[in-house]
Amino acid sequence: MSTRLFPTYKRWDLTFESASGDTITTADGREFIDLMSGIGTVNMGHNHPExxxxxxxxxxxxxxxxNFFQYKQQEEVATQLTTMTGLQRVFFANSGTEANEAAIKLARKATGREEIVSFTQSFHGRTYGSMAATGQTKIHEGYAPLPGGFTYAPYNDYAQTEKYITSDxxxxxxxxxxxxxxxxxxxxxxxxKVEALAKAHGALLIIDEIQTGMGRTGERFSYQKFGLDPDMVTVAKGLGNGFPVAAMMGREDLQPYFGPGSHGTTLGGNPLAMAAVHATLHVLNTPGLLSEVEAKSKQAFQHLRNQCEASDIVTEVRGNGLMIGIACEExxxxxxxxMQEKGAVALPAGEKVIRLLPPLTISEERLAQGLDIVMEAIKETAKTKS
Incomplete structure (x- = not known):
């Protein structure tokens, strides 16, 4: 297919035509069970009527x-988000990378310190600051020099992480x-322990909820499931159910450092985005929705782990809520x-992990059908290689 686009994406041979609920339809009329939600974005399902x-x-x-005008919708949505998180201030942006840029800038300004500690294999965005905070060399390649002041501690290794978080x-x-x-x-x-160590050194704790937020793990925000107390939280993707919008939330005592002229955005927090967020939050807060996510999560993990016990190529099924990784040996x-040939779409997470991020609103029956396709594709691929 001839194109005038930069080839920045490894595109599939599928042309999006329309979508509804948990189904994507391509231009040639084929329908697919959506197990990716636009990369964890259309959490409430495609084309949600509300x-x-x-x-x-x-x-x-x-x-x-x-943003020279006061927007009633911004105040309403900010109130919803602060009520949900217990944080008191909100800055609206357009994407997750922008939300993380805002958090990095605010942290440096508020503390008077330079060093930002993140973790190996992390991902925080592709603009220069958020890219520098991303602990993956493949994301950095070709863009040197990166901004200084970023270090990467080993994820899930507290003994090593303790050496990275200091009074600087x-x-x-x-x-x-x-x-x-x-x-x-x-x-x-x-x-x-990371939270305690940050607080002990007077460092701010930023939790990136770009992919884990908005009900993905069965709580409104995943840090709530872990009982953490962050100073800032960033959210995007599912915040507007696919409409481009993001937010950086922070404690009240950070407010003096983000005064007029300190940061900004032309389109962030625009009325269309706020309408999308307001409605998305209303759906997220529907009684029973999050408990249904937990029930479907339990169903999915049990189904996959039972099926994968006999697999020669699956090494682990991991994740939380409806954020599922199937780690493979190849x-x-x-x-x-x-999977696409059989009528379902999903994502990789690195080279050897299948990533499943179905809409939170997917039915149990439809989810089971999608998981069966996943397992059929794994088994048939393994047979082909044997």
Whole structure:
């Protein structure tokens, strides 16, 4: 296919046409069970009527006025987010990388320190600051020199991490589950010790909830499941159910460091985005939704682990909530292709992990059907190679 686009993505031979609920339809009329949710973004399902209605109504009222105006919708959404998190201040942006940039800037300004500690195999974005905070050399390649002041401690290794967090540390940024790094859950004790160590040294704790937030793990935010007390939280992806929007939330005492002119964005927090977030949060807070996520998670892990016991190539099924990684002994690209042939789409997380991020609203029956396709693709791929 001829294209004028930069080849920055390894695109599939599928052309998106439309989507509804947990189903994606391509231009040639094929339907796929969506086990990826737009990379953990369309958490409430595609084309959710309440969210579509909210955005459509705002569309006719006005798209953009700029942040020189006061937006009633921003205040309403900020109140919702602060109520959900216990943090008191919110900055709206357009993407997860922007939210993390804001958090990094605020941490350095508030503490007067330079060093940001993150973790190996982490992923925090692709702009220069968030890329420098990302602990993956493949993300850095070709972009030297990166901004200084970033170090990477081994994930889930507290004894080593203790050497990295010092009185020179401005902030520690951590994912409770590393998504792009391979769906690697943080150990409870490790995360608790990282928090305690940061606080002991006067460093700020930033939790990156870009992929784990908005109900993905069965709590509104994954750090709540671990009982952590962050100074800042970043969220994007599922925040607007696919509409480009993000937020950086922080404690009240950080407010003086982000005054007029200290940071900004032209489009962040625009009325369309706020309409999408307001409606998405309303759906997220539907009674029973999060308990249903937990029930479907239990179903999914039990199903996959039972099936994978007999697999020659699956080494581990891991994750939390509806954020599932199937670690394999070999590259998973052929398995993902086989899944597409059978009518389901999913993602890799690195070269050897299948990443499943179905919509939180997927039915148990539809989820089971999708998981059966995953296992069929794994078995058939293994047979082909044997």
């Amino acid at each position: 969210i579509v209605d909210a955005v459509e109504k705002q569309l006719h009222r006005g798209w953009h006025g700029s 540390t401005a902030a520690v940024i951590v994912e409770t589950i590393q998504g792009e790094g391979g769906v690697i859950p943080g150990a409870q004790a490790f995360l608790e 590259p998973v690209a052929p398995i993902l292709t086989k």
